[in-house]
Amino acid sequence: MMVGAGLSGRRVAQVILNMTYGGGERLVQELAVDLEDAGARSLVVCLDSIQANTAPLEARGIEITLVKRRQMALDAVALARLTVLLRKRGTQLVHAHDLASLAYAVPAGLVLGIPVLFTEHSRHYLDARLRRRLEKRLLCLGVRRLVEVSPELAGASVARDGVSPRRVAVIENGVDLTAFAGGGGELFRRECGLNEGQLLVGMVGRLEDIKGPQVLLEAFVRVAGNMPQARLVFVGDGSLRRELEAKAVARGLGGKVRFTGARPDIPQVMGGLDVLVLPSLSEGLPFALLEGMAAGRAVAASAVGRIPGIVQDGESGMLLPAGDAGALAGALAGLLADADLRQRLGRAARLVVAARYDRRHMLDAYREMYASVLSREGQGREATWK
Template sequence: MRVLQLVTQTRGGPVDHAVDVAVELVRLGHESHLVGPAGSHLALAAERGVVVHVADVRSKADVTGAHAVADVIDRVWPDVVHLQDRRAGLVGRVLAARSSRPSVYTLHGVPDELAGLVPGNLPVAPRRARDRWTYLGLERLLAATPRSVVVTPCRALAAYAREQVGIRSGRVRTVPNGVGPGWLAPPAARTQRTNVTATWLGLMEPVKRVPDLVRAAARVPGLALELVGDGSERGRIEAVVDEEGSIRDVHLAGYQSDPSPYLRHADVFVLPSAAEACPMALLQAMACGVPVVASRVGGVPEIVRNGVDGVLVDAGAVDQLTAALRLLAGDAGLRARLGAAGRERVAAHFGIEHTVRALLDVYEEVSA
């Protein structure tokens, strides 16, 4: 099968996912194409046998970028076009329909203004009057594109797609994200350190609630904190770190194109978000055998079984987050058991081979 994926970003969970899918398609003998702006993600995919095309769609009104993608679609003439982020879904489904190509759009998440409409998520940003039309109405219209299916990476987002957007059940499929085989390589021996280190990875945006983690960590004596990522909230996070003077060991690592060394040497991975779907960072940490503490929001409880693969807490409940960190910081045996169970769960259910096998079924369905 000839599959063309479109991304309009250069980093983030959807981009990592698209690269992993593209590489796995090559491994299975399919013709795999990836289109997007120039960056390390395209270079990595090309090194692994994916045919890459540079086309930068910078906004939904970027006519030049849309024409470049249309040219690639017409040149490649794929059996299916797979759109892997929100802007790609907006532009790509129109372009696929123009060329009479079937399309699949993975709804990886929702705008912050609509986060509270996903079962289990907290509200993140005030909803404006126009949001219902701008996001829900437009998505409902695009989902009706002929020979098109919406894929969600968790059941919570599937419920949102059906009940809030109004997409017919027959046009929604749930396919969890998966990690590439490199993440499931045998865990490295952990560096012996004086303090237990809690690691966070992601975009520093309000939805991630990193200040909650800083405040909770400050209440756990001897706990070190490593924050891997960057974003609009970095200044606020640095201010909270300064306020919580009891934290002696905090490392703001900034954005890392390869975060694997940070995850592989973490003692605990923490995801205190107010809203999530099927977060890649969580799956990657579990694949590395790192015990996790996460908010029970969105699709997270579909991945982490509380007390079995990790510890779940209520989003925004700093006292619960503190208690979970204190529990794991003080019990190396529990950390080892939860980490091993999480790794087994990802290997059994959230490897990229499981994801691509399910996606191929969807591809066959829409291209029939």
């Protein structure tokens, strides 16, 4: 029997703040399209803005709707709009992808009598804020399942946030291996102005403090002085972009550092890098890590979140203390000086992702969960997502 066979004709809504280029937004796209493939009907609801990362949804004719909320604790008008929209579309299950969206999905689900799921992609917004943890604990009383993208996040939800372990499930992220198998990075390298013999270090992600782009820039300053062939590219956007651009110029790196903004052609980006860096201060299970490894790139990453459970230091990548620009500079210098090391780490990295983080496994686990929640008979069945 096909996984999630009970989904045909079902109507599922994904609720998220916006559709920028991020992990949560990526998962929303993947789930909405896969539900359509399973015969269900998908609806994507954004609370703040839709933005531009919607082409895969539009290509499938999936409805994307904005419920414009005002910046307040809870916008009753936006909640009413969401509730009416879900009722009109005949929604049978709501899946929220951030805590703010959950604050709207839970009361809407209660009013309509439909189940709510919540996938948590990271917890940096929780760890320093008791109020947020209490809010999450209360809201999770109204969800059928809290899905964590890593065992580490699941453990923290139970131990730190007080969520019942019976509500918590783990479904780790996965990527399309075939999309990252063909290289194809030469066009991106030319776009970045690389000449023969030059080496490209890259970060793919939001340019925000929690992602550590300032740490990478500082590390690259130390590397570039001794390695004139090194270049750096930031692929992504965020509130730090102008500050980082100004710092790069001020440190004499204006011709060696590029900022491309957010872009959809990530397989080509990964294929064009020599080294992928994830300098994050906090993480769940980043798609960018899996994508870089699937592309066979050498990875240097902070030892935070799920990353140490995926990257074996010195075998399938390099692990570094978060926020340590000196340690990162040393790792980059070693990787850029040793092509054989980069190739060895890249080959091992792709094998890790191929064995454990295939997108189909992730999507099948969500299909099974959706079908189980929507089925009265699903309560006692063993599931791959537990």
